[in-house]
Amino acid sequence: MFGIIVAGKRVYDKFAEDEMTVYAAQVSFFIILSVVPFIMLLLTAVQMIPSISNARFMELIVGLVPVDYKSLAFRVVNDLSLKSPATMISVTAVTALWSAGRGMFSVARGLNRVNGHGEKRWYVINRLICSGYTIVFILVCILSLGLLVFGNMIQAFMVSRFPIIADVTTHIINFRALWALMILIIFFLGIYTFVPDKRLKLRDQLPGAVFSTVGWMAFSFAFSLYFSHIGGKNYSYMYGSLTAIVLLLLWLYFCMCILFFGAEINYFWKELFPGETKE
Known part of the structure:
Protein backbone atom coordinates (compact mmCIF):
# COMPACT_ATOMS: atom_id res chain seq x y z
CA MET A 1 0.00 0.00 0.00
CA PHE A 2 2.81 2.37 0.92
CA GLY A 3 4.54 1.57 -2.37
CA ILE A 4 1.40 2.55 -4.30
CA ILE A 5 1.25 5.88 -2.43
CA VAL A 6 4.92 6.58 -3.20
CA ASP A 13 5.15 15.32 -9.03
CA LYS A 14 6.08 14.78 -12.68
CA PHE A 15 2.54 15.74 -13.70
CA ALA A 16 2.98 19.07 -11.89
CA GLU A 17 6.55 19.56 -13.15
CA ASP A 18 5.44 19.05 -16.77
CA GLU A 19 2.69 21.67 -16.27
CA MET A 20 0.03 19.34 -17.60
CA THR A 21 -2.74 21.54 -16.22
CA VAL A 22 -1.69 24.23 -18.71
CA TYR A 23 -2.08 21.83 -21.63
CA ALA A 24 -5.39 20.59 -20.21
CA ALA A 25 -6.68 24.18 -20.15
CA GLN A 26 -5.58 24.72 -23.77
CA VAL A 27 -7.33 21.58 -24.97
CA SER A 28 -10.54 22.46 -23.11
CA PHE A 29 -10.59 25.99 -24.54
CA PHE A 30 -10.20 24.90 -28.15
CA ILE A 31 -12.74 22.10 -27.79
CA ILE A 32 -15.28 24.64 -26.52
CA LEU A 33 -14.50 26.85 -29.54
CA SER A 34 -15.16 23.94 -31.90
CA VAL A 35 -18.54 22.93 -30.43
CA VAL A 36 -20.67 25.44 -32.39
CA PRO A 37 -19.09 24.84 -35.84
CA PHE A 38 -19.25 21.09 -35.20
CA ILE A 39 -23.00 21.29 -34.49
CA MET A 40 -23.37 23.34 -37.69
CA LEU A 41 -21.60 20.58 -39.59
CA LEU A 42 -23.92 17.97 -38.09
CA LEU A 43 -26.96 20.06 -38.99
CA THR A 44 -25.73 20.28 -42.57
CA ALA A 45 -25.29 16.51 -42.71
CA VAL A 46 -28.75 15.97 -41.21
CA GLN A 47 -30.33 17.95 -44.04
CA MET A 48 -28.99 15.32 -46.44
CA ILE A 49 -30.85 12.51 -44.61
CA PRO A 50 -34.54 12.65 -45.56
CA SER A 51 -35.70 10.52 -42.63
CA ILE A 52 -34.31 12.90 -39.97
CA SER A 53 -35.69 16.42 -39.67
CA ASN A 54 -34.03 19.34 -37.90
CA ALA A 55 -36.66 19.07 -35.16
CA ARG A 56 -35.84 15.39 -34.61
CA PHE A 57 -32.11 16.17 -34.61
CA MET A 58 -32.67 18.93 -32.03
CA GLU A 59 -34.62 16.50 -29.86
CA LEU A 60 -31.79 13.94 -30.02
CA ILE A 61 -29.03 16.47 -29.24
CA VAL A 62 -30.92 18.02 -26.32
CA GLY A 63 -31.71 14.54 -25.01
CA LEU A 64 -28.03 13.60 -24.94
CA VAL A 65 -26.78 16.47 -22.78
CA PRO A 66 -27.07 16.66 -18.97
CA VAL A 67 -30.01 18.53 -17.43
CA ASP A 68 -27.90 21.60 -16.62
CA TYR A 69 -27.01 22.05 -20.31
CA LYS A 70 -30.40 21.37 -21.91
CA SER A 71 -31.52 25.00 -22.19
CA LEU A 72 -28.15 26.06 -23.63
CA ALA A 73 -28.12 23.15 -26.09
CA PHE A 74 -31.66 23.95 -27.22
CA ARG A 75 -30.83 27.62 -27.85
CA VAL A 76 -27.64 26.83 -29.77
CA VAL A 77 -29.18 24.13 -31.98
CA ASN A 78 -32.34 26.15 -32.58
CA ASP A 79 -30.39 29.28 -33.59
CA LEU A 80 -28.06 27.35 -35.88
CA SER A 81 -30.91 25.47 -37.56
CA LEU A 82 -32.36 28.82 -38.69
CA LYS A 83 -29.13 29.95 -40.38
CA SER A 84 -29.47 27.68 -43.45
CA PRO A 85 -26.18 25.82 -42.82
CA ALA A 86 -26.35 24.04 -46.20
CA THR A 87 -24.87 27.16 -47.83
CA MET A 88 -21.93 27.10 -45.41
CA ILE A 89 -20.89 23.44 -45.48
CA SER A 90 -17.32 23.96 -46.72
CA VAL A 91 -16.56 26.85 -44.36
CA THR A 92 -18.20 25.02 -41.48
CA ALA A 93 -16.24 21.83 -42.08
CA VAL A 94 -12.91 23.66 -42.26
CA THR A 95 -13.69 25.77 -39.18
CA ALA A 96 -14.81 22.78 -37.12
CA LEU A 97 -11.81 20.64 -38.04
CA TRP A 98 -9.32 23.49 -37.61
CA SER A 99 -10.67 24.54 -34.20
CA ALA A 100 -10.98 20.99 -32.89
CA GLY A 101 -7.64 20.11 -34.49
CA ARG A 113 6.25 16.97 -22.98
CA VAL A 114 5.38 13.90 -20.90
CA ASN A 115 7.62 11.60 -22.95
CA GLY A 116 10.46 14.10 -23.34
CA HIS A 117 10.11 14.36 -27.12
CA GLY A 118 10.70 17.51 -29.10
CA GLU A 119 8.32 18.65 -31.83
CA LYS A 120 10.13 17.68 -35.04
CA ARG A 121 7.28 17.87 -37.54
CA TRP A 122 6.39 21.08 -39.33
CA THR A 134 -10.06 14.81 -34.74
CA ILE A 135 -12.08 13.05 -37.45
CA VAL A 136 -11.29 9.72 -35.76
CA PHE A 137 -12.37 11.22 -32.43
CA ILE A 138 -15.69 12.33 -33.96
CA LEU A 139 -16.25 8.83 -35.37
CA VAL A 140 -15.54 7.32 -31.93
CA CYS A 141 -18.08 9.69 -30.36
CA ILE A 142 -20.69 8.80 -32.96
CA LEU A 143 -20.07 5.07 -32.53
CA SER A 144 -20.24 5.28 -28.72
CA LEU A 145 -23.40 7.39 -28.77
CA GLY A 146 -24.90 5.10 -31.38
CA LEU A 147 -24.43 2.10 -29.11
CA LEU A 148 -25.55 3.80 -25.91
CA VAL A 149 -28.39 6.01 -27.13
CA PHE A 150 -29.68 4.45 -30.33
CA GLY A 151 -29.06 0.80 -29.48
CA ASN A 152 -32.74 -0.17 -29.45
CA MET A 153 -33.41 1.65 -32.73
CA ILE A 154 -30.46 -0.12 -34.36
CA GLN A 155 -31.71 -3.47 -33.07
CA ALA A 156 -35.23 -2.87 -34.43
CA PHE A 157 -33.80 -1.92 -37.82
CA MET A 158 -31.57 -5.01 -37.99
CA VAL A 159 -34.45 -7.31 -37.01
CA SER A 160 -36.71 -5.88 -39.71
CA ARG A 161 -34.10 -5.82 -42.48
CA PHE A 162 -31.65 -8.61 -41.57
CA PRO A 163 -33.47 -11.17 -39.37
CA ILE A 164 -30.74 -13.77 -39.99
CA ILE A 165 -28.23 -11.87 -37.82
CA ALA A 166 -30.80 -10.56 -35.32
CA ASP A 167 -29.50 -12.80 -32.52
CA VAL A 168 -25.94 -11.52 -32.99
CA THR A 169 -26.99 -7.87 -32.91
CA THR A 170 -29.16 -8.54 -29.86
CA HIS A 171 -26.14 -9.76 -27.88
CA ILE A 172 -24.09 -6.76 -29.04
CA ILE A 173 -26.79 -4.25 -28.05
CA ASN A 174 -27.40 -5.94 -24.68
CA PHE A 175 -23.75 -5.39 -23.77
CA ARG A 176 -23.51 -1.93 -25.34
CA ALA A 177 -22.15 -0.31 -22.16
CA LEU A 178 -19.27 -2.80 -22.17
CA TRP A 179 -18.67 -2.15 -25.87
CA ALA A 180 -18.61 1.60 -25.23
CA LEU A 181 -16.05 1.00 -22.47
CA MET A 182 -13.86 -1.01 -24.85
CA ILE A 183 -14.17 1.70 -27.51
CA LEU A 184 -12.95 4.30 -25.00
CA ILE A 185 -9.96 2.15 -24.01
CA ILE A 186 -9.03 1.66 -27.67
CA PHE A 187 -9.45 5.39 -28.26
CA PHE A 188 -7.06 6.27 -25.41
CA LEU A 189 -4.61 3.63 -26.61
CA GLY A 190 -4.64 5.30 -30.01
CA ILE A 191 -4.06 8.76 -28.54
CA TYR A 192 -1.16 7.67 -26.33
CA THR A 193 0.45 5.61 -29.11
CA PHE A 194 0.03 7.62 -32.31
CA VAL A 195 -0.54 11.28 -31.38
CA PRO A 196 2.98 12.04 -30.01
CA ASP A 197 5.66 12.89 -32.58
CA LYS A 198 7.56 9.72 -31.67
CA ARG A 199 5.34 6.65 -31.91
CA LEU A 200 5.29 4.48 -28.79
CA LYS A 201 4.67 0.80 -28.27
CA LEU A 202 0.96 0.01 -28.07
CA ARG A 203 0.94 -2.38 -25.12
CA ASP A 204 2.96 0.02 -22.96
CA GLN A 205 0.09 2.51 -23.14
CA LEU A 206 -2.52 0.12 -21.73
CA PRO A 207 -2.21 1.13 -18.02
CA GLY A 208 -2.83 4.79 -18.79
CA ALA A 209 -5.66 3.95 -21.20
CA VAL A 210 -7.47 1.88 -18.57
CA PHE A 211 -6.87 4.56 -15.92
CA SER A 212 -8.18 7.33 -18.17
CA THR A 213 -11.28 5.35 -19.18
CA VAL A 214 -12.21 4.51 -15.59
CA GLY A 215 -11.23 8.00 -14.45
CA TRP A 216 -13.38 9.73 -17.07
CA MET A 217 -16.43 7.61 -16.26
CA ALA A 218 -16.03 7.91 -12.47
CA PHE A 219 -15.33 11.64 -12.57
CA SER A 220 -18.24 12.32 -14.93
CA PHE A 221 -20.59 10.46 -12.59
CA ALA A 222 -19.27 12.27 -9.49
CA PHE A 223 -19.31 15.62 -11.30
CA SER A 224 -22.94 15.13 -12.29
CA LEU A 225 -23.97 14.20 -8.74
CA TYR A 226 -22.10 17.12 -7.17
CA PHE A 227 -23.46 19.83 -9.41
CA SER A 228 -26.96 18.38 -9.43
CA HIS A 229 -27.27 18.36 -5.63
CA ILE A 230 -24.60 20.66 -4.17
CA GLY A 231 -22.60 22.98 -6.42
CA GLY A 232 -24.98 23.89 -9.24
CA LYS A 233 -26.82 26.69 -7.42
CA ASN A 234 -23.61 28.31 -6.20
CA TYR A 235 -22.27 28.49 -9.75
CA SER A 236 -25.57 29.83 -11.08
CA TYR A 237 -25.44 32.68 -8.57
CA MET A 238 -21.88 33.50 -9.60
CA TYR A 239 -21.99 33.06 -13.40
CA GLY A 240 -25.68 33.51 -14.22
CA SER A 241 -26.52 32.58 -17.81
CA LEU A 242 -22.92 31.43 -18.41
CA THR A 243 -23.21 28.64 -15.82
CA ALA A 244 -23.70 25.83 -18.37
CA ILE A 245 -20.62 26.86 -20.37
CA VAL A 246 -18.52 27.23 -17.21
CA LEU A 247 -19.56 23.79 -15.97
CA LEU A 248 -18.81 22.24 -19.36
CA LEU A 249 -15.39 23.91 -19.39
CA LEU A 250 -14.65 22.61 -15.89
CA TRP A 251 -15.70 19.09 -16.84
CA LEU A 252 -13.50 19.13 -19.95
CA TYR A 253 -10.57 20.56 -18.00
CA PHE A 254 -10.58 17.82 -15.38
CA CYS A 255 -11.13 15.12 -18.02
CA MET A 256 -8.07 16.40 -19.89
CA GLU A 276 9.66 -4.62 -22.59
CA THR A 277 9.58 -1.11 -24.03
CA LYS A 278 10.70 -0.28 -27.51
CA GLU A 279 9.98 3.14 -28.92
Missing part, protein backbone atom coordinates in the same frame (compact mmCIF):
# COMPACT_ATOMS: atom_id res chain seq x y z
CA ALA A 7 4.45 5.68 -6.87
CA GLY A 8 1.36 7.88 -7.05
CA LYS A 9 3.28 10.81 -5.58
CA ARG A 10 6.05 10.36 -8.15
CA VAL A 11 3.53 10.41 -10.95
CA TYR A 12 1.83 13.50 -9.52
CA ARG A 102 -6.04 22.87 -32.42
CA GLY A 103 -7.28 21.08 -29.33
CA MET A 104 -5.77 17.78 -30.52
CA PHE A 105 -2.57 19.68 -31.33
CA SER A 106 -2.40 20.78 -27.68
CA VAL A 107 -2.88 17.13 -26.67
CA ALA A 108 0.07 16.19 -28.90
CA ARG A 109 2.26 18.90 -27.36
CA GLY A 110 1.34 17.74 -23.87
CA LEU A 111 2.12 14.10 -24.67
CA ASN A 112 5.44 15.14 -26.21
CA TYR A 123 3.56 23.09 -37.79
CA VAL A 124 1.24 22.74 -40.80
CA ILE A 125 1.90 18.98 -40.99
CA ASN A 126 1.16 18.69 -37.27
CA ARG A 127 -2.11 20.58 -37.66
CA LEU A 128 -3.21 18.41 -40.60
CA ILE A 129 -2.38 15.22 -38.71
CA CYS A 130 -4.23 16.45 -35.62
CA SER A 131 -7.24 17.33 -37.78
CA GLY A 132 -7.19 13.73 -39.03
CA TYR A 133 -7.14 12.48 -35.44
CA CYS A 257 -6.09 16.38 -16.63
CA ILE A 258 -7.05 12.71 -16.21
CA LEU A 259 -5.91 12.00 -19.78
CA PHE A 260 -2.48 13.56 -19.16
CA PHE A 261 -2.18 11.85 -15.78
CA GLY A 262 -2.71 8.56 -17.60
CA ALA A 263 0.15 9.51 -19.92
CA GLU A 264 2.39 10.07 -16.88
CA ILE A 265 1.43 6.62 -15.60
CA ASN A 266 2.54 5.14 -18.92
CA TYR A 267 5.84 7.00 -18.66
CA PHE A 268 6.64 5.45 -15.27
CA TRP A 269 5.36 2.08 -16.46
CA LYS A 270 8.11 2.12 -19.09
CA GLU A 271 10.65 2.86 -16.35
CA LEU A 272 9.44 -0.12 -14.31
CA PHE A 273 9.65 -2.48 -17.31
CA PRO A 274 12.39 -1.04 -19.53
CA GLY A 275 13.18 -4.38 -21.17
Whole structure:
Protein backbone atom coordinates (compact mmCIF):
# COMPACT_ATOMS: atom_id res chain seq x y z
CA MET A 1 0.00 0.00 0.00
CA PHE A 2 2.81 2.37 0.92
CA GLY A 3 4.54 1.57 -2.37
CA ILE A 4 1.40 2.55 -4.30
CA ILE A 5 1.25 5.88 -2.43
CA VAL A 6 4.92 6.58 -3.20
CA ALA A 7 4.45 5.68 -6.87
CA GLY A 8 1.36 7.88 -7.05
CA LYS A 9 3.28 10.81 -5.58
CA ARG A 10 6.05 10.36 -8.15
CA VAL A 11 3.53 10.41 -10.95
CA TYR A 12 1.83 13.50 -9.52
CA ASP A 13 5.15 15.32 -9.03
CA LYS A 14 6.08 14.78 -12.68
CA PHE A 15 2.54 15.74 -13.70
CA ALA A 16 2.98 19.07 -11.89
CA GLU A 17 6.55 19.56 -13.15
CA ASP A 18 5.44 19.05 -16.77
CA GLU A 19 2.69 21.67 -16.27
CA MET A 20 0.03 19.34 -17.60
CA THR A 21 -2.74 21.54 -16.22
CA VAL A 22 -1.69 24.23 -18.71
CA TYR A 23 -2.08 21.83 -21.63
CA ALA A 24 -5.39 20.59 -20.21
CA ALA A 25 -6.68 24.18 -20.15
CA GLN A 26 -5.58 24.72 -23.77
CA VAL A 27 -7.33 21.58 -24.97
CA SER A 28 -10.54 22.46 -23.11
CA PHE A 29 -10.59 25.99 -24.54
CA PHE A 30 -10.20 24.90 -28.15
CA ILE A 31 -12.74 22.10 -27.79
CA ILE A 32 -15.28 24.64 -26.52
CA LEU A 33 -14.50 26.85 -29.54
CA SER A 34 -15.16 23.94 -31.90
CA VAL A 35 -18.54 22.93 -30.43
CA VAL A 36 -20.67 25.44 -32.39
CA PRO A 37 -19.09 24.84 -35.84
CA PHE A 38 -19.25 21.09 -35.20
CA ILE A 39 -23.00 21.29 -34.49
CA MET A 40 -23.37 23.34 -37.69
CA LEU A 41 -21.60 20.58 -39.59
CA LEU A 42 -23.92 17.97 -38.09
CA LEU A 43 -26.96 20.06 -38.99
CA THR A 44 -25.73 20.28 -42.57
CA ALA A 45 -25.29 16.51 -42.71
CA VAL A 46 -28.75 15.97 -41.21
CA GLN A 47 -30.33 17.95 -44.04
CA MET A 48 -28.99 15.32 -46.44
CA ILE A 49 -30.85 12.51 -44.61
CA PRO A 50 -34.54 12.65 -45.56
CA SER A 51 -35.70 10.52 -42.63
CA ILE A 52 -34.31 12.90 -39.97
CA SER A 53 -35.69 16.42 -39.67
CA ASN A 54 -34.03 19.34 -37.90
CA ALA A 55 -36.66 19.07 -35.16
CA ARG A 56 -35.84 15.39 -34.61
CA PHE A 57 -32.11 16.17 -34.61
CA MET A 58 -32.67 18.93 -32.03
CA GLU A 59 -34.62 16.50 -29.86
CA LEU A 60 -31.79 13.94 -30.02
CA ILE A 61 -29.03 16.47 -29.24
CA VAL A 62 -30.92 18.02 -26.32
CA GLY A 63 -31.71 14.54 -25.01
CA LEU A 64 -28.03 13.60 -24.94
CA VAL A 65 -26.78 16.47 -22.78
CA PRO A 66 -27.07 16.66 -18.97
CA VAL A 67 -30.01 18.53 -17.43
CA ASP A 68 -27.90 21.60 -16.62
CA TYR A 69 -27.01 22.05 -20.31
CA LYS A 70 -30.40 21.37 -21.91
CA SER A 71 -31.52 25.00 -22.19
CA LEU A 72 -28.15 26.06 -23.63
CA ALA A 73 -28.12 23.15 -26.09
CA PHE A 74 -31.66 23.95 -27.22
CA ARG A 75 -30.83 27.62 -27.85
CA VAL A 76 -27.64 26.83 -29.77
CA VAL A 77 -29.18 24.13 -31.98
CA ASN A 78 -32.34 26.15 -32.58
CA ASP A 79 -30.39 29.28 -33.59
CA LEU A 80 -28.06 27.35 -35.88
CA SER A 81 -30.91 25.47 -37.56
CA LEU A 82 -32.36 28.82 -38.69
CA LYS A 83 -29.13 29.95 -40.38
CA SER A 84 -29.47 27.68 -43.45
CA PRO A 85 -26.18 25.82 -42.82
CA ALA A 86 -26.35 24.04 -46.20
CA THR A 87 -24.87 27.16 -47.83
CA MET A 88 -21.93 27.10 -45.41
CA ILE A 89 -20.89 23.44 -45.48
CA SER A 90 -17.32 23.96 -46.72
CA VAL A 91 -16.56 26.85 -44.36
CA THR A 92 -18.20 25.02 -41.48
CA ALA A 93 -16.24 21.83 -42.08
CA VAL A 94 -12.91 23.66 -42.26
CA THR A 95 -13.69 25.77 -39.18
CA ALA A 96 -14.81 22.78 -37.12
CA LEU A 97 -11.81 20.64 -38.04
CA TRP A 98 -9.32 23.49 -37.61
CA SER A 99 -10.67 24.54 -34.20
CA ALA A 100 -10.98 20.99 -32.89
CA GLY A 101 -7.64 20.11 -34.49
CA ARG A 102 -6.04 22.87 -32.42
CA GLY A 103 -7.28 21.08 -29.33
CA MET A 104 -5.77 17.78 -30.52
CA PHE A 105 -2.57 19.68 -31.33
CA SER A 106 -2.40 20.78 -27.68
CA VAL A 107 -2.88 17.13 -26.67
CA ALA A 108 0.07 16.19 -28.90
CA ARG A 109 2.26 18.90 -27.36
CA GLY A 110 1.34 17.74 -23.87
CA LEU A 111 2.12 14.10 -24.67
CA ASN A 112 5.44 15.14 -26.21
CA ARG A 113 6.25 16.97 -22.98
CA VAL A 114 5.38 13.90 -20.90
CA ASN A 115 7.62 11.60 -22.95
CA GLY A 116 10.46 14.10 -23.34
CA HIS A 117 10.11 14.36 -27.12
CA GLY A 118 10.70 17.51 -29.10
CA GLU A 119 8.32 18.65 -31.83
CA LYS A 120 10.13 17.68 -35.04
CA ARG A 121 7.28 17.87 -37.54
CA TRP A 122 6.39 21.08 -39.33
CA TYR A 123 3.56 23.09 -37.79
CA VAL A 124 1.24 22.74 -40.80
CA ILE A 125 1.90 18.98 -40.99
CA ASN A 126 1.16 18.69 -37.27
CA ARG A 127 -2.11 20.58 -37.66
CA LEU A 128 -3.21 18.41 -40.60
CA ILE A 129 -2.38 15.22 -38.71
CA CYS A 130 -4.23 16.45 -35.62
CA SER A 131 -7.24 17.33 -37.78
CA GLY A 132 -7.19 13.73 -39.03
CA TYR A 133 -7.14 12.48 -35.44
CA THR A 134 -10.06 14.81 -34.74
CA ILE A 135 -12.08 13.05 -37.45
CA VAL A 136 -11.29 9.72 -35.76
CA PHE A 137 -12.37 11.22 -32.43
CA ILE A 138 -15.69 12.33 -33.96
CA LEU A 139 -16.25 8.83 -35.37
CA VAL A 140 -15.54 7.32 -31.93
CA CYS A 141 -18.08 9.69 -30.36
CA ILE A 142 -20.69 8.80 -32.96
CA LEU A 143 -20.07 5.07 -32.53
CA SER A 144 -20.24 5.28 -28.72
CA LEU A 145 -23.40 7.39 -28.77
CA GLY A 146 -24.90 5.10 -31.38
CA LEU A 147 -24.43 2.10 -29.11
CA LEU A 148 -25.55 3.80 -25.91
CA VAL A 149 -28.39 6.01 -27.13
CA PHE A 150 -29.68 4.45 -30.33
CA GLY A 151 -29.06 0.80 -29.48
CA ASN A 152 -32.74 -0.17 -29.45
CA MET A 153 -33.41 1.65 -32.73
CA ILE A 154 -30.46 -0.12 -34.36
CA GLN A 155 -31.71 -3.47 -33.07
CA ALA A 156 -35.23 -2.87 -34.43
CA PHE A 157 -33.80 -1.92 -37.82
CA MET A 158 -31.57 -5.01 -37.99
CA VAL A 159 -34.45 -7.31 -37.01
CA SER A 160 -36.71 -5.88 -39.71
CA ARG A 161 -34.10 -5.82 -42.48
CA PHE A 162 -31.65 -8.61 -41.57
CA PRO A 163 -33.47 -11.17 -39.37
CA ILE A 164 -30.74 -13.77 -39.99
CA ILE A 165 -28.23 -11.87 -37.82
CA ALA A 166 -30.80 -10.56 -35.32
CA ASP A 167 -29.50 -12.80 -32.52
CA VAL A 168 -25.94 -11.52 -32.99
CA THR A 169 -26.99 -7.87 -32.91
CA THR A 170 -29.16 -8.54 -29.86
CA HIS A 171 -26.14 -9.76 -27.88
CA ILE A 172 -24.09 -6.76 -29.04
CA ILE A 173 -26.79 -4.25 -28.05
CA ASN A 174 -27.40 -5.94 -24.68
CA PHE A 175 -23.75 -5.39 -23.77
CA ARG A 176 -23.51 -1.93 -25.34
CA ALA A 177 -22.15 -0.31 -22.16
CA LEU A 178 -19.27 -2.80 -22.17
CA TRP A 179 -18.67 -2.15 -25.87
CA ALA A 180 -18.61 1.60 -25.23
CA LEU A 181 -16.05 1.00 -22.47
CA MET A 182 -13.86 -1.01 -24.85
CA ILE A 183 -14.17 1.70 -27.51
CA LEU A 184 -12.95 4.30 -25.00
CA ILE A 185 -9.96 2.15 -24.01
CA ILE A 186 -9.03 1.66 -27.67
CA PHE A 187 -9.45 5.39 -28.26
CA PHE A 188 -7.06 6.27 -25.41
CA LEU A 189 -4.61 3.63 -26.61
CA GLY A 190 -4.64 5.30 -30.01
CA ILE A 191 -4.06 8.76 -28.54
CA TYR A 192 -1.16 7.67 -26.33
CA THR A 193 0.45 5.61 -29.11
CA PHE A 194 0.03 7.62 -32.31
CA VAL A 195 -0.54 11.28 -31.38
CA PRO A 196 2.98 12.04 -30.01
CA ASP A 197 5.66 12.89 -32.58
CA LYS A 198 7.56 9.72 -31.67
CA ARG A 199 5.34 6.65 -31.91
CA LEU A 200 5.29 4.48 -28.79
CA LYS A 201 4.67 0.80 -28.27
CA LEU A 202 0.96 0.01 -28.07
CA ARG A 203 0.94 -2.38 -25.12
CA ASP A 204 2.96 0.02 -22.96
CA GLN A 205 0.09 2.51 -23.14
CA LEU A 206 -2.52 0.12 -21.73
CA PRO A 207 -2.21 1.13 -18.02
CA GLY A 208 -2.83 4.79 -18.79
CA ALA A 209 -5.66 3.95 -21.20
CA VAL A 210 -7.47 1.88 -18.57
CA PHE A 211 -6.87 4.56 -15.92
CA SER A 212 -8.18 7.33 -18.17
CA THR A 213 -11.28 5.35 -19.18
CA VAL A 214 -12.21 4.51 -15.59
CA GLY A 215 -11.23 8.00 -14.45
CA TRP A 216 -13.38 9.73 -17.07
CA MET A 217 -16.43 7.61 -16.26
CA ALA A 218 -16.03 7.91 -12.47
CA PHE A 219 -15.33 11.64 -12.57
CA SER A 220 -18.24 12.32 -14.93
CA PHE A 221 -20.59 10.46 -12.59
CA ALA A 222 -19.27 12.27 -9.49
CA PHE A 223 -19.31 15.62 -11.30
CA SER A 224 -22.94 15.13 -12.29
CA LEU A 225 -23.97 14.20 -8.74
CA TYR A 226 -22.10 17.12 -7.17
CA PHE A 227 -23.46 19.83 -9.41
CA SER A 228 -26.96 18.38 -9.43
CA HIS A 229 -27.27 18.36 -5.63
CA ILE A 230 -24.60 20.66 -4.17
CA GLY A 231 -22.60 22.98 -6.42
CA GLY A 232 -24.98 23.89 -9.24
CA LYS A 233 -26.82 26.69 -7.42
CA ASN A 234 -23.61 28.31 -6.20
CA TYR A 235 -22.27 28.49 -9.75
CA SER A 236 -25.57 29.83 -11.08
CA TYR A 237 -25.44 32.68 -8.57
CA MET A 238 -21.88 33.50 -9.60
CA TYR A 239 -21.99 33.06 -13.40
CA GLY A 240 -25.68 33.51 -14.22
CA SER A 241 -26.52 32.58 -17.81
CA LEU A 242 -22.92 31.43 -18.41
CA THR A 243 -23.21 28.64 -15.82
CA ALA A 244 -23.70 25.83 -18.37
CA ILE A 245 -20.62 26.86 -20.37
CA VAL A 246 -18.52 27.23 -17.21
CA LEU A 247 -19.56 23.79 -15.97
CA LEU A 248 -18.81 22.24 -19.36
CA LEU A 249 -15.39 23.91 -19.39
CA LEU A 250 -14.65 22.61 -15.89
CA TRP A 251 -15.70 19.09 -16.84
CA LEU A 252 -13.50 19.13 -19.95
CA TYR A 253 -10.57 20.56 -18.00
CA PHE A 254 -10.58 17.82 -15.38
CA CYS A 255 -11.13 15.12 -18.02
CA MET A 256 -8.07 16.40 -19.89
CA CYS A 257 -6.09 16.38 -16.63
CA ILE A 258 -7.05 12.71 -16.21
CA LEU A 259 -5.91 12.00 -19.78
CA PHE A 260 -2.48 13.56 -19.16
CA PHE A 261 -2.18 11.85 -15.78
CA GLY A 262 -2.71 8.56 -17.60
CA ALA A 263 0.15 9.51 -19.92
CA GLU A 264 2.39 10.07 -16.88
CA ILE A 265 1.43 6.62 -15.60
CA ASN A 266 2.54 5.14 -18.92
CA TYR A 267 5.84 7.00 -18.66
CA PHE A 268 6.64 5.45 -15.27
CA TRP A 269 5.36 2.08 -16.46
CA LYS A 270 8.11 2.12 -19.09
CA GLU A 271 10.65 2.86 -16.35
CA LEU A 272 9.44 -0.12 -14.31
CA PHE A 273 9.65 -2.48 -17.31
CA PRO A 274 12.39 -1.04 -19.53
CA GLY A 275 13.18 -4.38 -21.17
CA GLU A 276 9.66 -4.62 -22.59
CA THR A 277 9.58 -1.11 -24.03
CA LYS A 278 10.70 -0.28 -27.51
CA GLU A 279 9.98 3.14 -28.92
